[in-house]
Amino acid sequence: MEPYIGIVVFELESVEPSEPSYFREDFVLVRATDDDEARAKVEALARSQESAEHPTIVMRHIVDVAPALDGTVEGDVDLYARHFASLEDYARFEMMLGGRDPFA
Structure with missing residues (x-):
């Protein structure tokens, strides 16, 4: 079996x-x-978080499922890469880069 992210x-x-x-x-x-x-x-794992116990958690999208980049997950490895066209759009939603904090 191979690792997937x-x-x-x-x-x-x-x-x-x-x-x-x-x-x-x-x-x-x-x-x-x-x-x-x-x-x-991945879908089964995500759906397991939706339950009567946690009715406020709803799975909206499986964005991607891909093999781990290095083919193994032992030690320090690069797991996954995403590509995007606009750093400004990414920063607008990523709170670690100054985007809006959903908890504030």
Whole structure:
């Protein structure tokens, strides 16, 4: 089995009607024999977070599922790479780069 990285976006709905929802992006690691099995495992893992116990967590998108870049996840490795056209757009939503803090 090979390591795959999945990116999943969840909506975390507010329990207070006056408060807005916010979103969470998770990077998950699964081991699978092929792309289809990996996607199924990522979806199952994501869906497991949706429950009656946590009705405010809703899986919105599986953004990507891809093999780990280095083919192994032992030691220090590069797991995943994303590409984007605009650093400004990325910085606008990434709170670590000055974007809006959803908890503020």
